Amino acid sequence: MYVTLLNRGSAIAVVAIFLLARFITTPKNIPPGPFAWPIIGSLHLIGPYPHRSLAKLAEKYGSLMSVWFGQRLIIFATSPETALEFVKTQDANFCSRPKQQAPSVLLPHDLTFSDVTSHSKLLRKIFQQQFTTSKKMEATQQLRANEFAHMLRTIPHDTTVNVKFHLEVLAGNIFSQLVMSRRLLQPSSIEDTTTDSTEKLKDLMKITADLDRIIGTFNPGDFIPAVKRFDLAGIGCKFKQFRNRMDSFVEKIIQERLEERKSSRAPKELREKDYLDALLDEADQQKEIDLNVVKTMIWEIFAAGMETNIASSEWAMAELVNAPHTMKKAQAELDAVVGRDRMVKESDLPNLPYIKAIAKESLRLHPPVPFLAHQCIKSCKAFGYDIKSGTSVFVNVYGLGRLESIYPDPNTFNPDRFLPGGSNVGLDYQGQNFELLPFGSGRRICAGMPVASLMVQTAVATLLHAFTWIAPKDHELMEGLGAASLSKAVPLKAHATPRLPSHVYSL
Numbered sequence: 287m288y289v290t291l292l293n294r295g296s297a298i299a300v301v302a303i304f305l306l307a308r309f310i311t312t313p314k315n316i317p318p319g320p321f322a323w324p325i326i327g328s329l330h331l332i333g334p335y336p337h338r339s340l341a342k343l344a345e346k347y348g349s350l351m352s353v354w355f356g357q358r359l360i361i362f363a364t365s366p367e368t369a370l371e372f373v374k375t376q377d378a379n380f381c382s383r384p385k386q387q388a389p390s391v392l393l394p395h396d397l398t399f400s401d402v403t404s405h406s407k408l409l410r411k412i413f414q415q416q417f418t419t420s421k422k423m424e425a426t427q428q429l430r431a432n433e434f435a436h437m438l439r440t441i442p443h444d445t446t447v448n449v450k451f452h453l454e455v456l457a458g459n460i461f462s463q464l465v466m467s468r469r470l471l472q473p474s475s476i477e478d479t480t481t482d483s484t485e486k487l488k489d490l491m492k493i494t495a496d497l498d499r500i501i502g503t504f505n506p507g508d509f510i511p512a513v514k515r516f517d518l519a520g521i522g523c524k525f526k527q528f529r530n531r532m533d534s535f536v537e538k539i540i541q542e543r544l545e546e547r548k549s550s551r552a553p554k555e556l557r558e559k560d561y562l563d564a565l566l567d568e569a570d571q572q573k574e575i576d577l578n579v580v581k582t583m584i585w586e587i588f589a590a591g592m593e594t595n596i597a598s599s600e601w602a603m604a605e606l607v608n609a610p611h612t613m614k615k616a617q618a619e620l621d622a623v624v625g626r627d628r629m630v631k632e633s634d635l636p637n638l639p640y641i642k643a644i645a646k647e648s649l650r651l652h653p654p655v656p657f658l659a660h661q662c663i664k665s666c667k668a669f670g671y672d673i674k675s676g677t678s679v680f681v682n683v684y685g686l687g688r689l690e691s692i693y694p695d696p697n698t699f700n701p702d703r704f705l706p707g708g709s710n711v712g713l714d715y716q717g718q719n720f721e722l723l724p725f726g727s728g729r730r731i732c733a734g735m736p737v738a739s740l741m742v743q744t745a746v747a748t749l750l751h752a753f754t755w756i757a758p759k760d761h762e763l764m765e766g767l768g769a770a771s772l773s774k775a776v777p778l779k780a781h782a783t784p785r786l787p788s789h790v791y792s793l
């Protein structure tokens with residue numbers, strides 16, 4: 287009994303010391319937030335869906351809230367005003383990224399997780415020149431059109447279709463061509479799982495999905511320094527093994543390209559200059575980029591671009607199969623603008639406001655990146671509070687999209703809210719309206735937004751124009767757990783009934 291009492295006494299003393307130490311070291315003038323326990327902080331309040339738990343906590347503590355994740359203080363912004371402060375007004379001081387173990391091992395010196403430096407500015411410049419300038423978007427338009435046509439050719443008719451699979455093939459083939467001029471899946475090999483290209487696509491998809499999962503998995507070492515120091519779960523080692531797997535996939539491709547570049551045939555004569563060429567040109571010229579950076583940057587495109595893109599189109603389709611009336615409205619618009627004798631083209635998009643409204647509404651309800659993760663560079667004041675350098679500031683994009691004060695009936699899928707006569711007419715997702723930030727805003731705005739926006743709208747328009755989709759009875763809209771991108775827990779499967787003449791499907 288004495289021993290038990292002694293143990294209890296020691297435990298109380300330890301907690302008291304921790305609380306005292308926390309009281310002394312905690313910055314005083316910070317936004318309100320839940321009580322923080324020693325070591326774990328308020329982690330026990332964060333459920334399996336952190337974006338939801340934190341949106342709920344913000345209802346109690348306010349749109350500027352301090353939450354201790356273990357020993358790391360994170361300030362959450364969950365209103366247009368607070369978001370604006372960090373990603374526009376004080377953007378220059380909050381454009382750094384919180385440090386995390388997984389990306390620092392898996393994607394070292396990349397664009398997404400690095401601070402803004404001359405290195406990251408150079409990477410962003412190369413990225414934009416290869417992906418998003420209007421010249422490049424025009425030059426790659428046919429490539430994307432071919433892949434949309436391929437998607438239509440390969441979706442089976444009058445049967446239940448795994449919609450996510452077709453969106454994956456679409457994104458995989460488009461990005462693999464933009465990055466390395468390789469189409470990883472040949473049209474004939476769609477059902478043939480033995481061909482080399484199919485295996486490669488599967489590998490690429492698997493590594494990309496695993497990368498998204500690893501980066502999105504809660505890692506205690508990111509929040510409790512002692513756990514990281516001792517690496518008890520061997521996480522650091524697992525990350526290194528995974529990086530080796532990523533390396534061996536791209537090294538062969540880079541090697542072949544280096545040999546091609548050494549040979550007498552100039553790449554230009556063989557094909558358009560792609561992202562890999564652009565990175566290697568840069569690596570040839572100066573020391574800032576070496577082959578390790580080239581490898582990282584290739585994976586970064588897949589990590590940042592694939593899952594987000596696939597998830598966005600899949601969520602839109604998943605909401606639409608639950609809303610047949612909305613699907614019919616979209617199809618009526620498509621019939622009026624495109625007709626029924628050809629497939630949708632990217633150039634139709636400016637004339638398809640209802641499709642754009644569907645994309646906005648889907649990204650409002652299901653932002654694939656639910657938080658904008660930023661970090662303070664220099665101690666400053668915001669809304670009268672003291673924010674120390676190194677403090678993480680997260681904008682809860684998911685929470686913003688569900689604010690009843692901005693979006694009446696916020697949990698209902700209603701694209702009409704963005705159209706004339708609707709409650710949110712005029713709001714767009716390009717970083718100027720702080721009510722709707724699926725791509726972020728300011729210096730760290732999604733570098734791929736123009737291509738992503740175009741691809742999501744064209745994918746949804748193409749699928750709706752070509753088929754009427756009916757959901758199975760057990761269809762639900764649950765979010766998956768433990769991944770960086772917010773995807774559906776169960777891939778969308780729906781019955782596809784063709785609605786166009788047969789020749790359109792064989793173009």
Ligand code: HEM
Nearest residue numbers: 398590591594595598655658725726727730732733734738
């Ligand atoms: C619908 C699809 C997509 C969504 C919703 C999305 C969303 C985002 C968001 C929210 C950020 C962080 C912004 C911030 O911190 O303020 C981001 C960053 C980024 N995205 Fe996207 N993204 C999408 C597709 C893509 C695609 C297709 C690519 C590449 C081809 C891409 C490349 C990047 C890069 C490189 C960054 C890092 C930019 C930086 O930190 O400076 N994204 N994206």
